[in-house]
Amino acid sequence: MTTTVAAYAAPAAKAPLERTTIERREVGEFDVLIDIKYAGICHSDIHQAREGWGEAIFPMVPGHEIAGVVEAVGSGVTKFAVGDKVGVGCMVDSCRECENCEAGLEQYCLKGNVGTYNAIGKDGEPTYGGYAEKIVVDEAFTVRIPDGIALDEAAPLLCAGITLYSPLRHWNAGPGKKVAVVGLGGLGHMGVKIAHALGAEVTVLSQSLRKQEDGFKLGADHYYATSDEATFKELAGTFDLIVSTVSAPLNLDAYLSLLKTDGAFVNVGAPEEPVALNLFSVIAGRKTLAGSGIGGIRETQEMLDFCAEHGLGAEIELIRADQINEAYERVLASDVRYRFVIDTSTI
16 A cells, blocks of 8 residues: 655746655565655755756655655565664665676666656656655665764765765775865765775865865865965875866866876766866876766665764754755755755654
8 A cells, every 4th residue: 555645846847845745655575664754955956856957757856865764664674674774865776687786886777777756666657755754665775874873964975975985985095095075065075074084185175265164174184275276286286086076067177187197086066067178188197087976785885884983974954844945045055064954754
């Protein structure tokens, strides 16, 4: 039997989100029913609700930073029990058969993973995200939230945390490596925390020095304003790895000049507009221009365990559900330190 739950949805592109009800599927053999406690607001929620990344599915219930408690489990579930603290990130299924899925890289499923919202599930029905009271998810795409992280601070880790952890791990951030994080927002602040915990020397590259004090508190060793042209001269050839978290187009040639030979510039922020590049910026110095998505389920669990071990949670501002539209505008104005999290008991 399906379950009717309250949710906040965008009825159409660019329309304000409003309270509504949605149907959650019956709990299947391998499903878990999660009582959602907290849902983070990611900038990608705004991109999709406003069709910044292309045509979308409406009505849309955003939210892929979900933290809650297991309320019921299917007869075949072995990973979780009622009462467990769990999370759901950006995907709720994949083909599970391609080489990437078999390698634990479900985020790069060759047939396309199924997004937590704004996607069509294998049952042919649209998926609805975490701005809701409850959600039903296959246990294979559910992760355990360790006791060392508060549920509200854990929610943003399911996107912001793993989006930074995955490239930092893949490009071997650690002792002896100089890492820069571009942008100190919802993604960037977790990048600073994680890179510092991994043992790297961490620099924040931000438009201004407005958040400099915060950057140092979060674990940055250095902080520079990119609006100052002297920054690019002073830091030329400095970094082994730069991770850009911003969703606005950047002067890639300028940022690539900051890399050492064999350095990598990795984009995790996704601008809506195309960006330009002079290929000599990568040819000179054998540099890499790359992108990175989220992580697979196994790596997401690894990230949560790492964060618990190092006492890392997101810096959050808890809001009521009726503040979602206001929060969207504040995200666009960079007026949040550093992640809005919805208390879903207020839906």
